[in-house]
Amino acid sequence: METVSTHSTRLSxxxxxxxxxxxxxxxxxxxxxxxxxxxxxxxxxxxxxDPEKLLAASLASCHMLTFLALAAxxxxxxxxxxxxxxxxxxxxxxxKFAVATIRLQPAVVFSGDKQPDxxxxxxxxxxxxxxxxxANSILCDVVVEPVF
Numbered sequence: 001m002e003t004v005s006t007h008s009t010r011l012s013x014x015x016x017x018x019x020x021x022x023x024x025x026x027x028x029x030x031x032x033x034x035x036x037x038x039x040x041x042x043x044x045x046x047x048x049x050d051p052e053k054l055l056a057a058s059l060a061s062c063h064m065l066t067f068l069a070l071a072a073x074x075x076x077x078x079x080x081x082x083x084x085x086x087x088x089x090x091x092x093x094x095x096k097f098a099v100a101t102i103r104l105q106p107a108v109v110f111s112g113d114k115q116p117d118x119x120x121x122x123x124x125x126x127x128x129x130x131x132x133x134x135a136n137s138i139l140c141d142v143v144v145e146p147v148f
Contacts (some may be wrong), residue, residue, distance in 0.1 A: 027029075027128070043089070052087040052097075056102050059142065060085035062134035063104055070124050070131075077112040099140045107147040118148055 013028040023079045026042040035103075039048030071078050085108045090100040107126065110116060116124070125144045129135050135142055 006042075030130050036105050052089055052099060055083035055099055056087040058140065059132070059134045060104055060106075062132045063144070064106065066132045067106070067108070067124060068129040069129055071108075071110075074114075074116075074124075076110055076114055076116060078108060079111045080109045082107045082109075099138075101141045101143060102138075104142065104144045105147050108146070118146075121146055121148075 003117065009030060010031040010088065013025075016025040016027075020023060027047055028040050030040050034037060040054070041047050041050060043050045043052055043108040048133055050104070063082050066081065068078060070079065083104055085105075086103045087099045088101040089097055108121065125146055129142060129144055
């Protein structure tokens with residue numbers, strides 16, 4: 001396979017003075033460039049995001065961008081696109097944890113004379129999922145439930 005592009009970020013973590021088998025600080029920073037730093041920690045924290053949310057957000061963002069490209073090619077006018085992706089973490093039979101499902105619930109508002117019907121929107125979401133490179137990179141199930 002030929003590499004088309006690369007995408008990097010910087011992760012920084014520092015000890016708060018206590019690091020042992022009984023516990024340690026899980027807060028860290030994700031510097032994604034352009035002066036954007038995202039506070040992060042383990043799941044269910046109160047300081048920022050967590051890896052599970054970031055995985056769901058990455059998939060939702062890729063799906064949206066692919067959907068918008070499809071809409072533009074169809075000469076549709078999109079006014080807004082909202083989603084609340086949810087990553088479902090499970091404990092597998094082997095005892096390991098995994099994101100088993102990511103659920104997308106995109107709500108798209110179109111304007112203009114050309115309005116797609118529900119079947120056309122569902123088909124566009126199916127095609128967006130099929131062409132989304134993040135969706136093509138993950139192993140978990142992805143459920144897309146458009147909101148009308």
